[in-house]
Each structure stands twice: as structure tokens, then as C-alpha cells.
Amino acid sequence: MDGEDSLSETAARAPVFPGGGGELGELIRNFDWSKTSLGPIATWPQSLKTATDIVLQSPLPLVMLWGPDGIMIYNDPYSVFAGQRHPRLLGSRVLDGWAEVAEFNAEVMRVGLAGGTLSFKDQELTLHRNNRPEQVWMDLNYGPVMDESGKPAGVLAIVVETTGVIVAERRRAAAEARVSHSEERFRALVNATSDVVYRMSPDWTEMRALDGRGFLADTESPSVAWLDEYLFAEDQAAILGAIGEAIDKREVFQLEHRLRQVDGSVGWTLSRAIPLLNEAGDVVEWFGAASDVTARREAEDHLRLVINELNHRVKNNLAMIQAIGAQTFRNAVDLPKAQASFTARLQALAKANDLLTNEHWVDASMQEAIQSALSPHRPDDRTRCIIAGPSVRLSAKTAISLSMAFHELATNAVKYGAWSNDAGKVSVTWQVEAVDDVRRLRLEWRESGGPPVTAPDRRGFGSRLIERGLAAELEGEVKMTFEPEGLTCRVEAPLRAPESE
Amino acid sequence: MTKPLRILVVEDEMTIALLIEDMLTDLGHQVVAMAMRLQPALQEAETADIDFAILDINLDGSLSFPVADILTRRGVPFAFASGYGSTGLDPAYKQHLVVRKPFQAQDLERAIERVA
Numbered sequence: 001m002d003g004e005d006s007l008s009e010t011a012a013r014a015p016v017f018p019g020g021g022g023e024l025g026e027l028i029r030n031f032d033w034s035k036t037s038l039g040p041i042a043t044w045p046q047s048l049k050t051a052t053d054i055v056l057q058s059p060l061p062l063v064m065l066w067g068p069d070g071i072m073i074y075n076d077p078y079s080v081f082a083g084q085r086h087p088r089l090l091g092s093r094v095l096d097g098w099a100e101v102a103e104f105n106a107e108v109m110r111v112g113l114a115g116g117t118l119s120f121k122d123q124e125l126t127l128h129r130n131n132r133p134e135q136v137w138m139d140l141n142y143g144p145v146m147d148e149s150g151k152p153a154g155v156l157a158i159v160v161e162t163t164g165v166i167v168a169e170r171r172r173a174a175a176e177a178r179v180s181h182s183e184e185r186f187r188a189l190v191n192a193t194s195d196v197v198y199r200m201s202p203d204w205t206e207m208r209a210l211d212g213r214g215f216l217a218d219t220e221s222p223s224v225a226w227l228d229e230y231l232f233a234e235d236q237a238a239i240l241g242a243i244g245e246a247i248d249k250r251e252v253f254q255l256e257h258r259l260r261q262v263d264g265s266v267g268w269t270l271s272r273a274i275p276l277l278n279e280a281g282d283v284v285e286w287f288g289a290a291s292d293v294t295a296r297r298e299a300e301d302h303l304r305l306v307i308n309e310l311n312h313r314v315k316n317n318l319a320m321i322q323a324i325g326a327q328t329f330r331n332a333v334d335l336p337k338a339q340a341s342f343t344a345r346l347q348a349l350a351k352a353n354d355l356l357t358n359e360h361w362v363d364a365s366m367q368e369a370i371q372s373a374l375s376p377h378r379p380d381d382r383t384r385c386i387i388a389g390p391s392v393r394l395s396a397k398t399a400i401s402l403s404m405a406f407h408e409l410a411t412n413a414v415k416y417g418a419w420s421n422d423a424g425k426v427s428v429t430w431q432v433e434a435v436d437d438v439r440r441l442r443l444e445w446r447e448s449g450g451p452p453v454t455a456p457d458r459r460g461f462g463s464r465l466i467e468r469g470l471a472a473e474l475e476g477e478v479k480m481t482f483e484p485e486g487l488t489c490r491v492e493a494p495l496r497a498p499e500s501e
Numbered sequence: 502m503t504k505p506l507r508i509l510v511v512e513d514e515m516t517i518a519l520l521i522e523d524m525l526t527d528l529g530h531q532v533v534a535m536a537m538r539l540q541p542a543l544q545e546a547e548t549a550d551i552d553f554a555i556l557d558i559n560l561d562g563s564l565s566f567p568v569a570d571i572l573t574r575r576g577v578p579f580a581f582a583s584g585y586g587s588t589g590l591d592p593a594y595k596q597h598l599v600v601r602k603p604f605q606a607q608d609l610e611r612a613i614e615r616v617a
Contacts, residue, residue, distance in 0.1 A: 312559065315584030316514060319602040323520035330523065397561045401515040461519075468522075469515035472537045 017041060017049055021056030022076040027090055028052065036091050037069050047147045051154060061161075064145065066154035070094035070109050081161055083129035100128050108142050112155030118142040122162050137166040193289065200273065200286040204243050208285070215269075215292045217262050230259050232266070250275050250283060256293065268297035320349065327461040341411070348373060348407035352400045364399040366392040370428055373406035377414050378426070384419065389430035392441065392495065401473040408462030409445055409489060417450045417487050424450035424486070432495060439495040441476075447486030455482040506617060509534045509554040511542040511568060512582065513561045517602070521555060521582075524606040528613075539563040546571040553617045554579035555600070555609070558590065566591055580612040 018025050034040045038048070048066060052073055055062045061077035072089050079086040085097065094109065095102040104125070111118050120140040126133050139160040144152035190197050190211075198210040198219075207226035210219040219226060231239055235258050246253035253273040261267035273288030324345045332338035355364055355372050370387055378385040394402065406428075410419075418424030430443035447453075456463075463480060466489060471478040476493025508530050512518040515537065522532045534549040536542035539560045546554065546568045554572055556565045558581050565581075572579045580598040581590065590599060600612050 312584050315602055316517075319520075319584060320514055320516050322603040323514075323516040326520050326523065327516070395561060397513060404515065464519055465515065468535070469519050472518065472535050472541075473515050475538060475541055 017044075018052055018056055021053075024075050024079060024090070025056050027087055028056070028073065031091055033091065036071050037067050038071050038091075045148055045153075047145070047153060051145045051156065055156070061159045063157045063159060064154050065094045065105075065109060065112070065157065066145075068109075068113070070105065070155070072097055078159060081129075081159060084131060085129045098127070101125055108155060108157070112142050112144045113152045115144050115152050117144070122166060136161060136163045138162060194291070196269070196290040196292075198273070198288045198290065200288065202275075202283040202285065203247060204286065212262055215261060215267065216259065216290070232258060232260060235259075246273070246275075247283075250277075253286065253288070256297075261294070267292065267294040269293060317349070317353075321346065324349070327465075331460075344376075344411060345404070345407065347376065348404060349400070351376075352403035355403070356396050356399060363393045363395055366394050366399075366402065366430070369394060369399045369403050370406050373403040374410050374426075374428075377407075377410035377419065379419055384423075384425045386425070386427040386429070388428070389443070390432055392430070392432060395496075398473060401470055405466045405470040406445075408465055409487075412462055412487070413447055413450070417453070418447035419450070421450060424448065430491075441474075441491065441493050441495045443491040445487070445489040447488070450486050453482050453484060453486055506530045506552040506613065507533045507550060509536070509545050509549050509551045511536045511545070511554065511560065511565055512557040513537045513559070514557075517557075521609070524609050525555075527606060528610055530613075537561075539565065539567070542568045543571065546575070546577075551577055553577065553613060555612075556581050558583040558599075564591070566594060569594060569597070578616040580616055 016029065018028055021028065029041075031041075033044075038044060044052075051064055051066075055064050055073055055075050058075055059077065061075065061081050063072055063074035063078050065072060070093055072092055072094055074082070074089065082089050089097045094105045098105055108118060118140070119142075120138070122137045123140050124135065124137050127136055128134070139158075139162055141158045142155050145154040145156050147153035194213060196211060196213050196216050199208040200206070201208060201222075206222050206224050207219050208222050210216065210226070210230075212218045216230060219229070223229070227236060227240075239255060239257050242255045243253055252275075254271070256268065256270045259267055259269055269290040270293050271288060271290040273286045275283040276285045276287055278284050325342060328342040328345065329338050351372050352369065355368060367387065367389065374385060374387070410426075413419040413424075413426055418426050425448050427446050427448075428443070429446075430441060432439055432441055434440070459467075467478050467480055470491070471493075474491065474493035476491060478489065478491050478493075481488045481490070508525055510518055510521050510525070510532050512521055512535075518535055518537060522535065525532055530553075533551060534545040536545045537560070542556075542560065542565060554568075554577060556568055556572075556579055558565055569579065569581075580600050581594070582600045582602060582604070583590070584602040590597070598612050598616055600608050
């Protein structure tokens with residue numbers, strides 16, 4: 001049988017060397033070793049053959065550098081590491097094959113052939129195995145291989161590339177540094193901002209932390225009581241509505257709302273929170289910042305009040321002008337005179353408004369209200385007008401009424417009374433006295449030195465304004481007396497402190 | 502014209518109070534009481550012998566609704582007067598007539614005809 005013959009023939013001849021060994025085994029078998037210092041494979045000493053078998057059978061990347069030239073014999077795993085240098089490396093001298101690291105390998109050869117070992121952990125080398133410089137890291141272990149005489153004839157190297165591990169490690173370290181840097185910046189930002197910073201659980205039932213910054217009370221450990229802690233009961237429904245919408249949409253929560261400040265008073269905040277998501281896209285936390293907009297809200301509220309008040313006053317002033325016009329013209333017989341009188345009354349009203357504008361419409365000094373009303377009418381000679389009395393504050397409305405009344409008294413004095421000649425005088429004096437815990441004002445307008453006075457037949461608008469209007473305004477008594485030496489007007493009324501705002 | 506009425510005028514602006522008084526007098530009525538602040542207005546509303554009242558809503562910062570309550574209890578008809586228009590009215594008093602300032606004698610006359 002041919003088959004059995006050929007089998008027995010094969011067994012009879014020298015066994016094929018090396019046996020197996022994958023791609024490299026094949027290459028080594030077919031390589032013309034006679035061109036190297038190792039000589040034809042058939043002449044190899046047993047020690048070299050054994051060492052070659054060990055290299056080829058190893059699952060680790062192994063390379064053997066045989067002889068003084070360091071002729072390279074390696075296995076399949078090493079060929080992967082060698083890249084495009086393979087298969088030219090096989091049978092080449094190590095100093096030629098890895099010219100870029102020749103110095104390193106010369107040292108390896110020197111130590112190994114002297115019987116020593118070398119170990120390098122994560123040795124960094126720059127190789128040109130793929131026609132370009134590559135930075136690589138390797139664990140390198142070298143040990144001598146003895147020949148039949150027991151002397152080192154080669155160096156066996158275990159070459160494990162650790163570049164992947166090193167690069168990953170370096171990337172991780174860099175990423176950590178970045179995260180750490182970004183955390184530092186974040187902390188700096190949080191510290192730099194005056195905003196309140198808070199963290200909420202995904203469904204907002206729990207507040208994880210809140211740094212109140214002196215605006216709100218701090219929450220240092222997770223709390224489910226935050227709602228009542230920070231929000232007034234009547235505001236909670238609306239705010240929870242906005243929060244619910246943000247949770248549903250997983251979008252930024254933003255709302256300007258009222259809250260309880262650290263001192264318990266009402267404040268306003270512009271609060272904004274963003275959902276933090278994990279890799280799966282689930283909200284793991286809400287991170288928020290809340291700025292204190294209390295001052296702005298108060299300014300807006302105040303402005304709204306002022307606008308409402310202004311609107312009210314404008315309408316009221318129109319009604320007053322209507323009233324003054326109607327009263328001035330209703331019984332007028334001399335139209336030009338009535339027109340002059342109307343204009344003078346409007347001017348008096350305007351002056352009273354000026355006075356109150358200067359005082360921000362809170363209250364006014366009685367002294368100033370009287371002086372302002374009399375100034376357009378009184379003579380240049382200051383001794384003909386005496387105004388004296390203690391400091392009294394009047395409400396805005398009372399100040400206007402008093403100004404209008406004194407305008408009427410002054411115009412009457414100019415037309416018929418003490419200021420209608422060159423010598424007459426007017427004195428306005430008042431006292432404040434306390435009767436049964438109620439402060440009472442006693443004021444007197446007294447004219448003297450004017451022409452002889454007779455009571456008029458008919459009471460005009462001025463008289464009615466003073467006697468009926470001012471009396472009702474002051475809730476007191478106002479009496480005009482036409483005495484022979486001049487008109488006297490006495491006012492007696494309780495003094496109420498103007499209502500504060 | 503309606504029959505002569507005895508009227509309370511509650512108005513915090515002196516000149517306007519006098520104007521209302523003139524208008525009502527011209528319409529043949531009699532202003533028997535006048536109040537410019539809340540306290541005297543409450544007193545007059547309680548005690549004055551009146552058939553009708555004109556109430557300014559804002560009395561130097563105080564609202565005149567307590568006066569309206571007394572008048573309602575006494576069965577005295579009244580109308581509000583206000584520069585705010587009916588927007589200044591508390592919802593509880595929405596059903597009451599509001600005469601807007603500035604107004605004319607005819608506005609007052611119509612208000613009296615509708616309410617009194």
C-alpha cells in the first residue's frame with residue numbers, strides 16, 4: 001500500500017523542523033538560513049532547534065535573538081506586534097531589523113549574551129513598524145538561551161505591548177483632570193454667584209440641598225419639607241403646576257415667584273432649574289439657581305401703585321377744575337373778571353400740587369401751604385403779612401383744601417380788605433393745644449388797617465369754600481367775621497397726624 | 502323732576518363737594534349733611550334724616566364701603582361717585598350705580614331717578 005509505504009518512509013527520515021508553528025513555522029521551514037550566520041537549518045544545533053520550538057509554541061509574543069548578530073526568530077503573536085516589518089524581520093539581525101532602537105537592542109544583546117536578564121515595565125519606544133513613527137509602550141523581558149556547552153548563545157525576549165493600556169490609562173487620567181478642573185470651575189462659579197443654588201430629586205418631592213446665600217434659609221441635608229419651608233401656602237399650587245410641567249417635558253423650569261425669605265418676610269425670586277440626565281436619559285437630579293428679585297418686584301409694585309394713584313389724581317383734578325369753573329361762572333355778572341378769577345384759582349391749585357409733589361404727596365407743612373397760597377397776592381412789604389405758628393404736618397388733601405381756602409382769603413384781601421390799600425396788614429397765627437388727648441388746632445386770619453369793612457350782601461364761592469368746605473375738610477369749625485377793623489377767620493379743628501403710607 | 506329729597510353728600514374733595522351741593526340744590530333737593538372723611542361719614546349715615554346719598558368711593562385713602570353698608574341696612578338708596586369708574590368698585594358692591602367723575606347735573610339727576 002502506497003500510503004503505508006510513504007508513511008513509513010516519512011517516519012524513517014529526519015522529522016520536519018520545525019513542526020507546526022503556524023505561519024512562522026512555515027516561513028522558518030522555507031527560509032534560506034544559509035544566507036545568515038546561523039547556516040542551513042539542517043546544521044542547527046539542538047539547542048537552537050529547541051529554543052525555536054519553544055518560541056513557535058508560545059501564545060505570548062516571543063522573539064529570539066540568536067548568536068552574536070542577534071538573528072531574529074519569532075512567532076505569530078510577535079508578527080502582529082511587528083506590523084509591516086514582518087516578514088522582513090525574520091532572519092535579519094536585530095540591530096538592522098529595528099534600526100531605530102539599535103542602541104537599546106545592542107545593550108540587550110550585550111547583557112543577554114553575558115548571561116544576564118533584563119526586564120522593562122511599560123518601556124516607552126518610538127517604532128517605525130508601519131512606515132511612520134509610533135509611540136509605543138511595552139513590557140519587555142529578556143533572558144539568555146544556552147547552547148550545548150552551557151554558554152549563552154542567544155537572547156529570548158517576551159514582548160508584550162501595553163500601548164493600549166497605557167493610552168487608556170492616560171486618557172482616563174486626562175479626563176479625570178478635566179472633570180476635576182471643570183468641577184473646580186463649577187465650584188468657583190457657584191461661589192462667585194450671589195444666586196441661591198439648589199438641588200432637587202427627579203420628582204421634586206425632596207430637596208437635596210439649598211445654599212441660601214443669606215436670602216433664604218439653608219437646607220443642608222435632604223428634606224421633603226422644603227415646600228412649606230420656602231413657599232407660602234397660597235402660592236404652592238401655581239408653583240407646583242409649573243414644576244409639574246417641567247418634569248413632564250423634562251425641560252428647564254423657570255418661574256418668577258414669591259417665597260419666604262430667611263427672615264420670614266415675603267421675597268421674590270427668579271428661579272431656574274435644569275434636569276441632569278444619566279446615560280439612559282433619565283432625570284437623576286434638578287440643579288437650580290434662584291436670584292433675589294425682591295427689590296425689582298417692589299419697585300414694580302410701587303410703580304403700579306404710583307400709576308394708579310396718578311390716574312386717580314388726574315381724574316380728581318379734572319373734577320376739581322370742573323367744580324371750580326362751575327362755581328366761578330355760575331353767578332358771574334362780569335365775564336372777564338370771572339375768567340381772571342378762574343385762572344387765579346387754577347394757579348392756586350397748581351401751586352398746591354407743586355408743593356405736594358416736592359413732598360412726594362405724603363404730607364406737607366402747614367406753614368409752607370399757607371405761604372405758597374399767599375405769595376402771589378401779598379404785598380412786597382413783608383411786614384404786611386405775618387405768618388407764625390408751630391410746625392404742623394397736613395395730609396396731602398388737607399393741604400390742598402387749606403391752600404385753596406387761603407387763596408380765597410388772599411384774593412378777597414387784595415380786592416376789598418387789608419391788602420387793597422397801602423397800609424393794611426394780615427396776620428395768620430396758630431397754636432396747637434391738647435384737650436382730652438386730642439390735639440386741636442386754633443388758627444386765626446386777622447386783617448387790620450384796611451378800608452372799613454361791611455359784611456357782603458351775598459356769600460360767594462370763596463366764603464362757601466371757607467366756611468362750609470374747609471370746616472368739613474378739617475372736621476371742625478370755621479367762622480368768618482366781618483369786624484370793623486377787618487375780616488377775621490377763625491378755624492378750630494382736631495389735628496390728626498397725616499396717615500403714613 | 503323727582504320730589505325734593507334730603508341728601509347726604511360724602512366727598513373728600515372740598516371743591517367737588519360744593520359743586521355737588523350746588524347741582525343738587527339746582528335740581529331742587531336739599532343737602533342736609535356733608536362729610537369729607539370716613540368717620541364723620543359713618544356718623545352721618547347712621548344718624549342723618551336722609552332720603553338719598555352720594556358716596557365718593559375713596560375718602561382720602563379710606564374706602565367708603567362701610568358707609569354703604571350702613572345705608573343699605575337703613576334702606577337708604579345711594580349711588581357711588583368715583584374717578585376710578587366702576588373698576589374701582591369692590592365686587593361685593595358691583596350692583597350699585599356708579600356716577601363717574603367728572604359728572605354733570607343731569608348724571609346726578611338720572612342716578613337719583615334710577616335709585617331713589
